[in-house]
Amino acid sequence: MKIKQIKFFTIILLSLFIIGCQSDKVIVEEPAELLKINSKVDIDDSWTKKIFSNLASGKTDLVIDADGIFSFSSSGLVSSYSINGKLNWEKNLNIDLSSGVGKSFDSLFVTSIDGEVFSIDFSDGNLNWSSAVEGESLSIPSSNGDIVAVQTTNGKITALNLKDGKFRWEYVSVLPSLSLRGSSSPIFDDGALYVGFANGNLAKIEPRSGVVEWEIPITISKGSSEIERIIDVDSKPSVSSGIAFAASYQGDVSAINVLTGRVIWRKSFSTTKDVLEVERNVYVVDEESEIQAFSGLTGVSLWKTKDYRLRNLTSPVRLKNYLVLGDYEGYLHFLDINSGSTIGRYRVSRSGILSLKTYKNSLVCLDISGRLTYLEVK
Numbered sequence: 001m002k003i004k005q006i007k008f009f010t011i012i013l014l015s016l017f018i019i020g021c022q023s024d025k026v027i028v029e030e031p032a033e034l035l036k037i038n039s040k041v042d043i044d045d046s047w048t049k050k051i052f053s054n055l056a057s058g059k060t061d062l063v064i065d066a067d068g069i070f071s072f073s074s075s076g077l078v079s080s081y082s083i084n085g086k087l088n089w090e091k092n093l094n095i096d097l098s099s100g101v102g103k104s105f106d107s108l109f110v111t112s113i114d115g116e117v118f119s120i121d122f123s124d125g126n127l128n129w130s131s132a133v134e135g136e137s138l139s140i141p142s143s144n145g146d147i148v149a150v151q152t153t154n155g156k157i158t159a160l161n162l163k164d165g166k167f168r169w170e171y172v173s174v175l176p177s178l179s180l181r182g183s184s185s186p187i188f189d190d191g192a193l194y195v196g197f198a199n200g201n202l203a204k205i206e207p208r209s210g211v212v213e214w215e216i217p218i219t220i221s222k223g224s225s226e227i228e229r230i231i232d233v234d235s236k237p238s239v240s241s242g243i244a245f246a247a248s249y250q251g252d253v254s255a256i257n258v259l260t261g262r263v264i265w266r267k268s269f270s271t272t273k274d275v276l277e278v279e280r281n282v283y284v285v286d287e288e289s290e291i292q293a294f295s296g297l298t299g300v301s302l303w304k305t306k307d308y309r310l311r312n313l314t315s316p317v318r319l320k321n322y323l324v325l326g327d328y329e330g331y332l333h334f335l336d337i338n339s340g341s342t343i344g345r346y347r348v349s350r351s352g353i354l355s356l357k358t359y360k361n362s363l364v365c366l367d368i369s370g371r372l373t374y375l376e377v378k
Contacts, residue, residue, distance in 0.1 A: 031289075031310040034331070034345070041322070041334045041344025042378040047085035052077075052370035055354075057113060058099030058138030059185060062366055064359040065103070067122055071372060072100040072110050078120055083362065085374060091125035093118060098136060102185075104143035105162065111137035117150050119165060131165035133158045137183075144188040147207055149195070151183045157195050157203075159210060169210030173197040182234045182272065189239035192258065196233025202246045204258060214261030219251025235315075238277040243296060245275045245282050253284055255296060265299030274315040276323075278337065283323055289313040291325070293340060303340035308333060312352060319358045319377055326353025326365055348373050 052073030063070040068088060069081040076095045080088040093110070100110030107128060108120040115136055119128040135152030142149055147159040147168055155175040159168040175198055184196035192213070193205040203215040223229040230250055237246040239258060247253040253269040256262065269286055276283040280296040289311050293302040312328035322343060323335040330349030335342055351367040358364075363375045 029310060031312075031328070032306065032308055035307060035342070037342050037345060039334075039344040039346070041346065043344075043346045044376040044378065045348065046374045046376055048371055048373045049081065049085065050370055051079060051366075051372045054370075055368060056098055056100075058111070058136075058182070059140050060099070060366065061101060061140055061355050062357045062364055062372070063101055063103040063108070064357045064362060064364050066359075067103075069364055069372075069374065070101050070103060070108055070122065071366070072097055073370070074098075078108060078110060078118075078125065080122070080125060081372075083374070089125035091120055091127065093127075099138050099140055102140040102142050104148075105145045107143065107148075107162070109141040109143070109148060111141065111150065115152065117141060117148065117160060117165065119148065119162075129165035131160050131167070133160075134170075139183045139185040142186055142188060144191075144193070144207055149186040149188070149193055149207075151186055151195055153183055155198060157186060157193075157205070159207070171203070171205060171210055171212060173201065173203070173215075174199050182232070184233050185236045187237060187239065190258075194237050194239055194244055194258075196235070196237055196246055196248070198232045198234075200231035200233060200248050200251055202233060202237060202244065202254075202256060204244070204261065216256065216261045216263065218246045218254040218256065218263070218266070219248045221251075223250070232272070234272040236274040238275045238282075240277045240296070241280065245277055245296065247271045247273075247275050247284055249287070253282065253294065255282075255299060264297075267294065267299050267301075273313075276316045276318065278318050283316050283337075285313045285316060285325065289327075291316070291323075291335070291340065293337075305335070305340045307342065314353050314356050317356045317358050317363075319363055320361070322377075324356060324358070324363065326356055326367075328352040330367060332356075332363075332365065346375075348375065 056074040072078045076093040078091045095112045098113045102109040135154035155173040158170045186195040193207045204213045221229040233248045244256045252266045254266040255264040273285045282294045292304040314326040323337045332346045334344035349367040351369040355366045
């Protein structure tokens with residue numbers, strides 16, 4: 001009798017376990033399928049180079065301008081190519097690099113996982129200087145012609161002398177107890193330095209002295225748990241005509257008056273992608289790869305598309321009158337910048353797109369396998 005009771009209760013428990021498992025099924029949303037389109041964008045796939053095998057731990061970016069195309073690898077190799085794909089020079093720093101590449105005032109900047117900042121002459125690849133900063137830099141340094149600004153994961157923004165890399169000043173932000181692994185790349189505009197921090201703040205700093213003119217929250221933490229209260233500003237801000245635009249993770253996209261530090265408008269938004277400003281309009285990609293355009297003056301939504309939801313889009317870039325984004329399957333998507341409708345599509349890789357940069361009618365893209373591709377858009 002006892003054996004039968006044990007079997008009975010065992011069956012009941014197993015049944016409850018199975019029912020519980022069935023009720024806890026997680027429904028995974030698939031990335032949006034691409035809609036069929038008649039592409040109206042004429043693209044010439046000019047050349048491709050393999051530039052690295054392993055991803056860097058920080059931000060990996062490219063530079064394309066009148067001087068050529070500049071890239072780096074996590075193994076320490078910094079390279080310069082001409083527009084036709086010819087290798088101009090290579091510089092092996094013999095150290096593991098974490099982020100790059102930035103270019104300002106004839107110098108290229110990369111950082112190492114050990115907290116070193118390197119300045120390289122863009123014309124020949126010669127090393128100008130290297131300088132150690134406290135903490136790991138996962139963002140890209142920038143310069144105004146006087147200092148080089150570097151943000152590190154310990155919440156510090158450090159200013160180094162552009163000519164020799166000597167220390168000038170540092171500012172320490174208040175770090176939250178929990179944050180994303182990453183940091184915002186600092187930018188200069190109209191004589192001021194702007195940088196976003198892991199605590200959800202944006203600061204305006206006087207570059208020569210390091211004096212903070214203002215530091216304001218672009219979003220307010222709303223969560224009940226530490227994870228829900230993560231509001232890092234990891235994306236690079238944008239400044240135009242007296243307005244700074246910045247966005248945070250699990251927070252907002254905001255417009256700030258650069259003279260007063262007053263928030264002009266704020267809209268709920270979550271992203272780690274860079275903010276793009278074009279002619280007073282703001283274009284952003286959220287964490288679910290939905291794309292939205294806002295009026296930079298009022299914050300009114302101009303358009304929004306979910307056509308690429310969960311396709312792991314890159315930060316948007318502008319080329320002609322297109323908004324261009326790459327996705328996890330190696331597609332480039334060309335959207336009408338005024339309406340958000342898809343104008344063209346081009347598969348440039350079988351790997352996910354990591355970074356895009358434009359110059360005139362040229363587009364360079366870097367995929368996660370380390371392949372660099374140069375395209376001409378006619």
